[in-house]
Amino acid sequence: MTIEELEQIARSVHEENAKYDCEINVCLDLACASQGAGLLKDALVKAAEASGKKVLVRRTGCMGPCSHGPLVRVDPAQTLYRRVNAGDAEKIVSSLGGPPVPELQCDLNEHFEKQVRVVLENAGHIDPEKIDDYISRDGYKALLTALIEMTPAGVVHRVTESGLRGRGGGGYPTGLKWGTVAKAAGSGKYVVCNGDEGDPGAFMDRSVMESDPHRVIEGMAIAAYAVGASKGYIYVRAEYPIAVSRLTTAIRDARRRGLLGSEIGGSSFSFDVEIRLGAGAFVCGEETALIASIEGRRGTPRPRPPYPAASGLWGKPTLINNVETFANIPPIIRNGGKWFFSMGSERSKGTKVFALTGKIANTGLVEVPMGIKLREIIDVIGGGVPDGHKLKAVQTGGPSGGCIPAEMMGLGVSYDALMAAGSIMGSGGMIVMDDTSCMVNVARFFVEFCMTESCGKCIPCRAGTAQMFTLLTRICDGSATMDDLVLLEDLCATVKEASLCGLGQTAPNPVLSTLKYFRDEYVEHIVHKRCPAGVCALQVPAEVMA
Amino acid sequence: MHAFTPPPLPSDDKRWKIVNGTMRKNGFARHALIETLHTVQSSFGYLDDDSIRFVAQSLRVPLSQAYGVVTFYHYFSLKPPGKHTLTICAGTACYIKGSDKLIASAEKRLGVAPGQTTGDGNISLMVARCVGACSRAPVVLSDGEVSGEVTGDQVLAQLERWAVE
Numbered sequence: 001m002t003i004e005e006l007e008q009i010a011r012s013v014h015e016e017n018a019k020y021d022c023e024i025n026v027c028l029d030l031a032c033a034s035q036g037a038g039l040l041k042d043a044l045v046k047a048a049e050a051s052g053k054k055v056l057v058r059r060t061g062c063m064g065p066c067s068h069g070p071l072v073r074v075d076p077a078q079t080l081y082r083r084v085n086a087g088d089a090e091k092i093v094s095s096l097g098g099p100p101v102p103e104l105q106c107d108l109n110e111h112f113e114k115q116v117r118v119v120l121e122n123a124g125h126i127d128p129e130k131i132d133d134y135i136s137r138d139g140y141k142a143l144l145t146a147l148i149e150m151t152p153a154g155v156v157h158r159v160t161e162s163g164l165r166g167r168g169g170g171g172y173p174t175g176l177k178w179g180t181v182a183k184a185a186g187s188g189k190y191v192v193c194n195g196d197e198g199d200p201g202a203f204m205d206r207s208v209m210e211s212d213p214h215r216v217i218e219g220m221a222i223a224a225y226a227v228g229a230s231k232g233y234i235y236v237r238a239e240y241p242i243a244v245s246r247l248t249t250a251i252r253d254a255r256r257r258g259l260l261g262s263e264i265g266g267s268s269f270s271f272d273v274e275i276r277l278g279a280g281a282f283v284c285g286e287e288t289a290l291i292a293s294i295e296g297r298r299g300t301p302r303p304r305p306p307y308p309a310a311s312g313l314w315g316k317p318t319l320i321n322n323v324e325t326f327a328n329i330p331p332i333i334r335n336g337g338k339w340f341f342s343m344g345s346e347r348s349k350g351t352k353v354f355a356l357t358g359k360i361a362n363t364g365l366v367e368v369p370m371g372i373k374l375r376e377i378i379d380v381i382g383g384g385v386p387d388g389h390k391l392k393a394v395q396t397g398g399p400s401g402g403c404i405p406a407e408m409m410g411l412g413v414s415y416d417a418l419m420a421a422g423s424i425m426g427s428g429g430m431i432v433m434d435d436t437s438c439m440v441n442v443a444r445f446f447v448e449f450c451m452t453e454s455c456g457k458c459i460p461c462r463a464g465t466a467q468m469f470t471l472l473t474r475i476c477d478g479s480a481t482m483d484d485l486v487l488l489e490d491l492c493a494t495v496k497e498a499s500l501c502g503l504g505q506t507a508p509n510p511v512l513s514t515l516k517y518f519r520d521e522y523v524e525h526i527v528h529k530r531c532p533a534g535v536c537a538l539q540v541p542a543e544v545m546a
Numbered sequence: 547m548h549a550f551t552p553p554p555l556p557s558d559d560k561r562w563k564i565v566n567g568t569m570r571k572n573g574f575a576r577h578a579l580i581e582t583l584h585t586v587q588s589s590f591g592y593l594d595d596d597s598i599r600f601v602a603q604s605l606r607v608p609l610s611q612a613y614g615v616v617t618f619y620h621y622f623s624l625k626p627p628g629k630h631t632l633t634i635c636a637g638t639a640c641y642i643k644g645s646d647k648l649i650a651s652a653e654k655r656l657g658v659a660p661g662q663t664t665g666d667g668n669i670s671l672m673v674a675r676c677v678g679a680c681s682r683a684p685v686v687l688s689d690g691e692v693s694g695e696v697t698g699d700q701v702l703a704q705l706e707r708w709a710v711e
Contacts, residue, residue, distance in 0.1 A: 201638030
C-alpha cells in the first residue's frame, strides 16, 4: 500500500458517497443502541429504499450527547435529531430535500461550539467497521508518511514537540517515554495499548475503540516504527465485547490492506497487533500488572525500576500508552507537533476527552481544549445541573482522583491545576454531583472499590484500604467518634506513602479531597449524627436523642 | 527428553474442541492461560475443577497457578450461572444515580445476595464494576442486554417476567 493507493481508495469512497444526495448517520454506540437505535437504523434503510431517494444510511459510532439519544444526523445539512425512534424513520426520510422535522430537531449549538474534536474527529462520521471510511478521512496517511518520509527519531521528535502527555491519567510526557524505549538496547521490543478502562464512570476509551478503532491501530503502528518494535498488544476489558469485536475486524482489515504485517508501505518496517482480554481487575491498569496479565499471570504489580521501557513484556523493552494517547498520534504526525502544541494550556497541550456523567443535563462524551474552565464544561457544554438542584462537586480521576467543590469551577482543566486542587486528570471520567450526594458516602464508595480491587501484594494497600473502609462505614452509620477521623487521616497518609503501586498510593485521594473541601459533612455525621444530604442511614444513639 | 503430549479432551462434548482450538492457536504457550479460561467460560458459562485441571495440564501450568489466576480476576466464575442473569452496574455514575436502591430491591425480591443464584437456578443476581454506559445511568443488563435510566419498578417487572415464564 502506497500513499497514492491510499488516496485512490479515499477518492473512490468520496465518489461513491457523491452518488447520494444526502446521508443519514445513525449513532449505534452503546447508549443509543440501548434505546432502540438498531431498529431505528433498519427502519431508516427501509424508508429510504421505499422513498426512491438517493440516501445513504450509515451506522456510526458515538456522536456525543448520549442523554439525547438515539441520535441521527442528516448530512450535508448537519441536522441533528434527538430521541428518534423507528416510528420517526419515514418522517425523516420524507423531509429530505426540504425543511427538517422540527419536533425532532436537537439544538445543542452551545454544547458543540465549545468543543474541539481531534481524537473524536471521526466518531459519529464513519462506519467503524469499514476501513475505507477511515481511509477516506486521511486514515493511515500518517503511518505511511512516517514510514516513507520520516526517520524513527524524527517521529519521536515530532511527538515530543507536540507536548502530548499520557492520557491514561499520569500525564507523563509521551515523547520522553517513546525516546526512552527507542534508546533501550535489545531486540524484540513491544508496543502495548492499555484499553483496560477500569475507572468506573468513564467510557472514553471504549467509545474511541468502538467508534474509530483504526485510529488506535494506526497510532500503535507509528509508535512501533518510532521505538523499533514489531509486535503490539491491545489489552481490552472483557466487559467491552463490542470494542473487542470492532478491533478484531479492524486488525483483520488492516492486515488485508497491507497496513499491518510485513514490509508495510513497501518499507522494511513490519508490525502486527494482537488483542488480549482483561478479566475484570482494576489493578491491571497499572503497567507492570498489565504486563503480568498479558503474560497470563495474576495481575499483580512489581516495584519499578526497572521500568517497562527497559524491561517490560517478557523482559523486553516495552512501550505502554493509553488508548487516547495513541488516538492523538495520527493527527500529530499529519498536522505537525506545533499544531498540537498550539492548543491547550501552558503545560497541558491539545485536547482531552471526558465522559461527562452524573447529575448533569447533557451526559455523554465531550472533547475540550486543555485549559477550559470547569464551569464552561458543566454549565455550557453540560447544560447545568437539572431538576432545580444545586451543583455540589465534580469528581475527576475516579478512585484515584478527588472531588472539586462547586466554588472552584473557575479552575482550568490541566494536569497541574487538577493535581493542585487535590484531584487528578485521570483517564477522563467527570462525574457531576448535586446536593443529593453525601460526600462521606462518596468517599466510602471509592474506598470500597479500592479495597475490593487491591491485589493484596502489599500490606499498606491491602490492610489500609480495608481499615479506611471500616472507619468510613462507622462515620456513615453514626458510630464514629472524632478520634476515628484522626485515625482515618493518619491511615490515609500511610497508605499514600507506603503502597507499592498507583492503586494504593492514590486510594486515599477521594477521602483526602472530601476532607479538604467537605470536612463539615464528616463532622456533621460524627458529632451531630446527621447526614446533610440525607443519604446515610445513621443509627442515632440514645444519649443524642435525649 | 520426550515431546509433551497434551492430555485427552475430558469428554466428547464439542465445546472442548473450541477450548482446545484457543490453546492450539496460541501454540499451547503458558501465556495463553487467561485467553483459554475466557474460552472455557464463554463456552460452558463458568469454570469448574475439571476444566481448570484440563487447561492447566494442557498448558503445563501448575494447577495452583491456574487456580490463582481464576480466583484473582473478577470476571471468572466458579459457579454455574442461572438460566437468566440480572446484572446491575455499580460504577460511579450509576451509584450517584441510585444503583444501590436497585440492588437492594433485587436482593429483596430474589432473596439472594449479589453473586448468587436463586435456589431454583432460575436467576443470578450480579453487580458489575462498570459497563461503560455511564451516560445512561443507572444501567442494568438483562441477560446481557443493556437498559439505561432504569427504575426499581422496571427491575422488579423484569424479574417477574423471568419468574413466570
